[in-house]
Amino acid sequence: MSRDRSEAETESESPETSTPRPPRRTHPDRNPNRRPGRRPANRGRGITAPPDIEPIEVTIERIVGDGKGIGFHDGQTVFVPETVPGDRIMAKVRSHRGKVMQAQILEILEPSPQRVEAPCPYFPVCGGCDFQQFSYEDQLATKVTMTQDSLRRIGKIDPMPEIAMTASPNPLEYRSRAEWQLDQKQRKVGYFMANSHQVVDVQACPIVTPNLNTLLATLREDFAAGMVSRQAFEYRGVEGDVGLTLEPTGATRSQLIMRTVGDKLFRYNAECFFQPNIPIAERLLERVLEIADVAMEESELAIDLYCGVGLFTAHMADRFSRVIGVEVDKTSTKFAGENTGADDEDTNVRIITTPVEQWIAEDRSAMGKVSLVVFDPPRAGAGTKVIEGMIRLNPTHIAAVSCDPATFARDVRGLLDGGYELVSVDAFDMFPQTHHVELVGHLQRSDAA
Known part of the structure; x- marks a missing residue:
């Protein structure tokens, strides 16, 4: 007997049953055993779709707890990141397990009225931000409904609290810390693509503070001039009220930062x-x-x-x-x-x-x-x-x-x-x-x- 929609949705999101996601590699705030500040959207770049599944047409109904849009196709539950409720899309299926498909956008056939232009030119490829297709007001409302969705289906909470x-x-220029990846072969500095160790070359990031963008520019200049160790693959930038540091991850002596x-x-x-x-x-x-x-x-x-x-x-x-x-x-x-x-x-x-x-x-x-x-x-x-x-x-x-x-x-x-x-x-x-x-x-x- 096939599962109903709520069961399929719970499988996708439940922390007890979901397939482990790849390690967080974009803008990490803690080591992999700690809570991150940002996690790359599971957008599937670099992942090969099952060869026997043709692209499918899906209309997104709502956003669920991991930020993905949910739609349905021939009795299958389909999860697609970077979508907005009301989007009608052509999607490429990345994986198919039971009644659940994970997919990615191939083409937006009809955009939702909610969809907006992303403020970052790297949004289509960078693995960091996955909600720039929403206005900021819609981001806030969507996060509330996502939380309620998790509390209802996973927490079995009823009645739902307000x-x-x-x-x-500051919806932009708010981050006071970031980690930047170095591609020593291709000579790139930036962030990883989602689910990939390919580096997106980023000249400036709209969500970090101006001081961190200055550090990023310094790192790019030093890297281009050959002043960065060939053994370095990741740098951290951190800003405090006192202290502004740019250093390779795992530095022997890390600079003191102070914040009130x-x-x-x-x-x-x-x-x-x-x-x-x-x-x-x-x-x-x-x-x-x-x-x-x-x-x-x-x-x-x-x-x-x-x-x-x-x-x-x-x-x-x-x-x-x-x-x-x-x-x-x-x-x-x-x-x-x-x-x-x-x-x-x-x-x-x-x-x-x-x-x-x-x-x-x-x-x-x-x-x-x-x-x-x-x-x-x-x-x-x-x-x-x-x-x-x-x-x-x-x-x-x-x-x-x-x-x-x-x-x-x-x-x-x-x-x-x-x-x-x-x-x-x-x-x-x-x-x-x-x-x-x-x-x-x-x-x-x-x-x-």
Whole structure:
């Protein structure tokens, strides 16, 4: 018996069942085990279509959680990136499994009234942005519906909460960090094509800050003049309030960067994750601290899982008498110790360098009552073991931060099954021109409501 549409759609998006995507290689913000700021759209360039499938005509009905358009053809569910609801297209099938086809645009037969001209000349080939075919207002609305779609189908959440979206003040020129690829043979500098290690030669990028475009121009000049090592294949550019660095990935000594977010100064380097859209990072922090303000009435202990360099931890230390931050990356925890005051003798903060799933698996009952757990995992989400560990900790409140609607929905479902209720969901447009969206969910233990 063939599956209905909802089953086919869930297979495409579910974090538990979907085919693993290739490693994120465009504008990465973290190493592959960390949450990215941008992920290349799965547009299929460089992937050979099945030879026995002719191009198909598809009308796109809506956009689902991974940013792809969904349509239907002869009883098959078809997913096509870079599309807009209402597009009528001729599509090339890249893969076909069961009732699900992955395809790419060959020709737009009739464009949707929503479709706009992309602001970037590299959009047709670059693997970075996959939402430039939308106006910015439509990008925001689409990200809300994508999130609701994931919460409904993966999280099984009903009724659907209202989702407030915070727009980025700058839809362009917002990114304060980027990674540029070097093609030593073809002498190109830029970004990877999607699903490919071919480098798109990029002279300037419209979504990075002007200072980063200056660094990109410098890198291109140095590369052309033979001043860049033949062994270098990737460079990072990072801008802070203090510090502007251009260095090869994995540099032995990475330059110090400093940024003020909220009322605190944060130190880090290019090896560490730090949100690239600073105005939106401010709004995201404010929402997490609003949840903390509610939680601080319950007890004296808060825990920050996947704490990075201490963005949330440092601010939570002003509200709770005890704060614990857990993070696996040693470079990040070194800076977290400085940023949160955990290295001081008289401190209420403890930073622990260990994998979250290992730390939370141990018996933590001796810590006493936990008021708040904040968790901000990589794109893969927290996963079953960490969710089960959080439930054992039994915090009164949880702030779930995520950059992926599908894994967010899965993790929230686990917490709901563990005795929590979903109070609110807020969305923040950390990454304009891409389908990515940052989410904050507030959950409260049901018996404390």
